[in-house]
Amino acid sequence: PAGAAPAAPAHAPADGFLWGVSSSGFQSEGSPPDSNWTRYAAAGRTREPVGTSVDFRHRYREDIAAAAGLGVDVFRFSVEWSRIQPTPHDWDETELRYYDDVVAAVRGHGMIPMITLDHWVYPGWIADRGGWRDPATIEAWLANAERVVARYAGQGGMWVTIHEPTIYAQKELAF
Numbered sequence: 001p002a003g004a005a006p007a008a009p010a011h012a013p014a015d016g017f018l019w020g021v022s023s024s025g026f027q028s029e030g031s032p033p034d035s036n037w038t039r040y041a042a043a044g045r046t047r048e049p050v051g052t053s054v055d056f057r058h059r060y061r062e063d064i065a066a067a068a069g070l071g072v073d074v075f076r077f078s079v080e081w082s083r084i085q086p087t088p089h090d091w092d093e094t095e096l097r098y099y100d101d102v103v104a105a106v107r108g109h110g111m112i113p114m115i116t117l118d119h120w121v122y123p124g125w126i127a128d129r130g131g132w133r134d135p136a137t138i139e140a141w142l143a144n145a146e147r148v149v150a151r152y153a154g155q156g157g158m159w160v161t162i163h164e165p166t167i168y169a170q171k172e173l174a175f
Contacts, residue, residue, distance in 0.1 A: 020074030020114065021067045024163070025083065026121045028056040034124030035082035036131060060102055068109035074158065075106045078119035081144045088125050088140070096151065103155055115152055116160040117145045120167045132172050 023029075030052035032038050041050040056063055056077075067075050083095040106113040118141070126137055149159070 018073040020076055021072050022076035023056055024119045025078040025080030028054050030055040030057050033082045033086060035121045036127045037121050039127055061105055064105045064109055068111060074112045074114050076114035076116060077102060078116035079148050080121060082121055082123040085123055085144055103152055112156060112158055114158040116163045117148055118162040
C-alpha cells in the first residue's frame, strides 16, 4: 500500500543495513533530451562530454541483473524529468513505461527500487523560463514529483527528493 515501508530484500542483513548501487538518468541513460545539463554541456560548462554514456537506457536489464548478482539490496536510479515531460503540457507515456520496466526489473531481482525525483536535471523548457530563478518552477517541479510518486507509490520503494541539492547552487548561481 502507499506509504508502506519498503519490503526487505530476501538477503537483507538482520541489522537492517542495506547495500546499494546507483545510477543517474542523465549520467547513465544516454541519448539525453533537451535539459539544463545538455545546455550546460553545449556551453562548455561541464567537464564530461554528453552522449550515449553507458547506455543504461537500453542495457538496464543486464545492469540490474549484474547489481543483483553482487548481492546488493537497493538499486537507486532517477526518473528523468526532461524525459517524461518534454513540454510544459505533455507527459510522455512511453518514457514513463520505460521507468515502469526499470522498477519491475529491480523488484524482479529482489532489490528495493530507490527512486530519485531530481538528480540536477530539469527540462529545457524550464531552462527557457530561467530554471530555479523562476518561481513557477516550484509548481512545475511539484507536478512532476506528484506524477512520479503517484505512479510508483506502493511498490515497496524508497525515495530521494533531490540528490545533492548543492549542485544546483553551484551550477545555477555560479553563472
